[in-house]
Amino acid sequence: MGRINPLVRDMEIPLIALTKGASLILLGCKPTYEYINQQRSESVIGYTYTVVDNQKFNKIQVKVESTSPLLTDEQISTAKEHIFVKFEQAIIKLYITQSGDVEFSIKATGISLQK
Numbered sequence: 316m317g318r319i320n321p322l323v324r325d326m327e328i329p330l331i332a333l334t335k336g337a338s339l340i341l342l343g344c345k346p347t348y349e350y351i352n353q354q355r356s357e358s359v360i361g362y363t364y365t366v367v368d369n370q371k372f373n374k375i376q377v378k379v380e381s382t383s384p385l386l387t388d389e390q391i392s393t394a395k396e397h398i399f400v401k402f403e404q405a406i407i408k409l410y411i412t413q414s415g416d417v418e419f420s421i422k423a424t425g426i427s428l429q430k
Contacts, residue, residue, distance in 0.1 A: 326408075326409065327406045327407070327408060328406065328407040328408075329405065329406065329407070330377070330402060330405035330406065330407060330421060330423070331405075332407070333373070333375070333407060334368045334370075334373075335370070337368035337369055337370040337371070338368070338369045338399050338429060339366040339367070339368055339369070339399065339400050339401065339402075339429070340366060340367050340368075340369055340397045340398065340399060340400075341364060341365075341366055341385075341386070341391055341397075341398040341399070341400045342365045342366060342367055342374070342391065343364070343365040343388055343391055343392070344362050344363070344364050344365070344384045344385070344386060344387065344388050344391060345362065345363050345365075345388065346359045346361075346362055346363075346384075347359065347360055347361040347362055347363050347378055347380075348360065360380060361378055361379050361380035361381050362378070362379055362381060362384045362385075363376050363377070363378050363379075364376065364377050364378075364379065364385070364400070364426060366400060369397075375421060376421065377402055377405055377421045377422070377423050377426070378420070378421065378422045378423070379402070379422070379423050379424070379425060379426050380422075380424075381425070381426075385400065385426050385427070385428070386398065398428070399428070399429040400426055400427065400428060400429055401426070401427055401429045402423035402425065402426050403423055403424045403425035403426070403427070404423055404424040404425070405421055405422070405423035406421065406422055406423070407419050407420070407421050408420055408421075408422070
């Protein structure tokens with residue numbers, strides 16, 4: 316199994332370090348469910364937004380705890396133009412998968428339309 320140095324494991328990296336100031340285009344939104352004893356419940360605890368940066372076209376997913384989505388997946392898929400968004404206090408954290416790979420997750424405190 317892989318190991319992460321404790322200094323790296325506890326590190327919180329701002330999303331801006333990954334996107335380097337690129338604008339983020341919203342591609343989709345799906346509910347994030349609460350898990351109890353490793354079983355998915357019906358309780359929605361937030362939403363996971365899929366975005367792509369407009370410079371290097373890196374696709375990422377960002378979880379936001381909220382009671383309702385910024386836009387529904389249907390609204391996003393039927394939009395006539397790109398929908399640019401920004402995240403509030405978006406932080407990247409590293410973790411190790413069961414197979415030993417190092418991955419990252421991104422959580423933010425909020426999302427809004429970028430004007």
